[in-house]
Amino acid sequence: MDFLHYQNGQLFANQVAISDLAEQYGTPLYVYSSDYITKQFLAYQQALNDTNHLICYAVKANSNLSVLNQLANLGAGFDIVSQGELERVLKAGADANKVVFSGVAKSIVEIERALTVGIKCFNVESEPELYRINDIAKRLNKVATISLRINPDVDAKTHPYISTGLRENKFGISYQLALDVYRKAKSLSNIKIAGIDCHIGSQLTELSPFLDAADRIVALVDELKANDINIEHIDLGGGLGVCYNDEKTISPLQLVTELKKKFAKYANVELLFEPGRCIVANAGLLITKVEYTKHQDGNHFAIVDAGMNDLIRPALYDAWMRVLPVKEPKSSDETLIYNVVGPICESSDVLAHQRDLSVQQDDLLVVCSAGAYGFSMASNYNSHPRPAEVMLIGEQQHKVIRQRESFDDLWRGESL
Numbered sequence: 001m002d003f004l005h006y007q008n009g010q011l012f013a014n015q016v017a018i019s020d021l022a023e024q025y026g027t028p029l030y031v032y033s034s035d036y037i038t039k040q041f042l043a044y045q046q047a048l049n050d051t052n053h054l055i056c057y058a059v060k061a062n063s064n065l066s067v068l069n070q071l072a073n074l075g076a077g078f079d080i081v082s083q084g085e086l087e088r089v090l091k092a093g094a095d096a097n098k099v100v101f102s103g104v105a106k107s108i109v110e111i112e113r114a115l116t117v118g119i120k121c122f123n124v125e126s127e128p129e130l131y132r133i134n135d136i137a138k139r140l141n142k143v144a145t146i147s148l149r150i151n152p153d154v155d156a157k158t159h160p161y162i163s164t165g166l167r168e169n170k171f172g173i174s175y176q177l178a179l180d181v182y183r184k185a186k187s188l189s190n191i192k193i194a195g196i197d198c199h200i201g202s203q204l205t206e207l208s209p210f211l212d213a214a215d216r217i218v219a220l221v222d223e224l225k226a227n228d229i230n231i232e233h234i235d236l237g238g239g240l241g242v243c244y245n246d247e248k249t250i251s252p253l254q255l256v257t258e259l260k261k262k263f264a265k266y267a268n269v270e271l272l273f274e275p276g277r278c279i280v281a282n283a284g285l286l287i288t289k290v291e292y293t294k295h296q297d298g299n300h301f302a303i304v305d306a307g308m309n310d311l312i313r314p315a316l317y318d319a320w321m322r323v324l325p326v327k328e329p330k331s332s333d334e335t336l337i338y339n340v341v342g343p344i345c346e347s348s349d350v351l352a353h354q355r356d357l358s359v360q361q362d363d364l365l366v367v368c369s370a371g372a373y374g375f376s377m378a379s380n381y382n383s384h385p386r387p388a389e390v391m392l393i394g395e396q397q398h399k400v401i402r403q404r405e406s407f408d409d410l411w412r413g414e415s416l
C-alpha cells in the first residue's frame with residue numbers, strides 16, 4: 001500500500017496521520033484512497049485502450065456510493081448481483097446500459113427492475129433463468145439482452161470458497177450443455193443473444209487458469225459461429241489477485257495483454273472485464289484500537305475493537321491480512337507473538353494469528369488491504385453498529401463517505 005508510510009514515529013496515509021483520523025471519527029474506521037482506486041481502474045482502461053471494451057467494476061467488492069460514483073465518472077460499467085446493487089449504482093450516477101447482471105438466483109422482481117431500467121446484459125446462469133427472463137420480457141413487451149455464463153471447469157488455484165469455475169460449483173452453465181442452451185435461447189421470442197461470459201474465481205495469482213478458460217471460450221465462440229449464433233461481446237469476469245502478504249501477482253496490463261491475444265481474431269467483438277478486488281483491495285485499510293491485552297497460559301491476545309463483524313475475511317477464509325502498528329516500531333521494542341482478536345463471541349473472531357507485535361492498551365493498529373470485501377461483507381452481529389468510511393482525497397484532504405451507524409440504525413424497521 002504505497003500511500004502508507006511512517007513519519008516522525010507515526011503511521012500516515014498520504015499526509016494524513018492515522019491517529020488523527022481515529023481521534024476525529026472513532027474506531028473501527030475504514031479509510032480508502034481515491035487516488036489508488038483511480039490508478040487501478042486506469043491501469044485496466046489503458047491496457048484496453050486500443051480495444052472495444054467495457055470495464056464493469058464488481059460492486060460486491062466495495063459498494064460505497066462514493067466509490068461507485070468515482071468509478072462511474074471514470075467511465076466504468078458495473079457488474080451487479082442483486083437489485084440492491086442495481087439501485088446503488090443508479091443512485092451513484094451509473095448508466096443502466098453499462099450494467100451487467102450476474103448471480104445464480106435472480107428473482108422475478110429483480111429481473112423486472114433490470115428490464116425496466118434497461119441494463120446492458122443479463123449474465124444468465126441456468127436454463128430455467130433463461131425461460132424466466134424470456135417470460136418476463138414478453139409480459140413487459142421488451143427484449144432482454146443476454147449472455148450465458150459458462151462454467152469452463154477450470155481450476156482457478158485459489159481458496160475453494162472463492163473458486164467458481166469448477167463443474168461442482170453452483171455457478172454458470174456447464175460447458176458441455178452450453179451449445180444446446182444457446183440454441184434454445186435463440187428460439188425464444190424475447191431474448192437477444194449478445195455475449196458469452198465466464199468468471200472462474202477470485203484472488204487468482206496465476207495466469208494459466210485465465211488462459212485455460214479463455215481457450216475454452218474461444219472454442220465455444222467458434223462452435224457458436226458455426227451454428228449461426230454470433231457473439232457481440234465476451235465477458236471474462238474478474239478475479240485478478242492482489243498482494244496481501246508476499247504473493248507474486250499479475251498486473252492488469254499483463255492479464256489484459258495476454259487475453260487480448262486470445263481474442264484478437266474477433267475484430268469487432270467487445271471485451272468486458274468484471275474486476276472487483278484489484279480495483280479497491282489495496283486502496284483500503286481498517287483502523288482499530290487495542291481495548292485490552294491479555295496474557296495467559298502462554299497465549300498473548302491483542303483484543304481490538306474491530307471484529308469479524310467488521311472484516312470477516314480472516315475468519316471466513318483464514319485470509320492473511322497485514323497488521324501494522326500506528327506507532328512506528330523501534331528495534332529496541334520488546335515484542336510478543338500475539339493473536340489479534342475482536343470483540344465477537346466466536347472463537348473464530350481472529351483478525352490475525354501469531355503476529356510479532358509490541359502493543360499496549362489503547363494503541364492503534366491498522367489492517368491493510370481491507371478495501372475489498374471489507375465493509376461490503378460487514379454485519380451487525382453482536383449488535384455492533386457498522387463503522388464509518390472515510391475517503392482520502394489527494395495528499396491532505398479527506399471526507400466522510402459513510403457515517404458510523406447509530407444505535408437507531410440497529411433496530412430500524414423492528415417493532416416491540
Ligand SMILES: Cc1ncc(COP(=O)(O)O)c(C=O)c1O
Pocket residue numbers: 058061079102103164199201202203237238239240274275276277278
Ligand atoms: C460474477 C463475478 N464477477 C466478478 C467478480 C469479482 O471478482 P474479483 O473481486 O476477484 O475481481 C466476482 C467475485 O468473485 C464474481 O462472482
Ligand SMILES: N[C@@H](CCCC[NH3+])C(=O)O
Pocket residue numbers: 060162202203313317372373
Ligand atoms: N469475498 C471474497 C471473494 C468472493 C468473491 C465473490 N465472488 C473475499 O473476500 O476474498
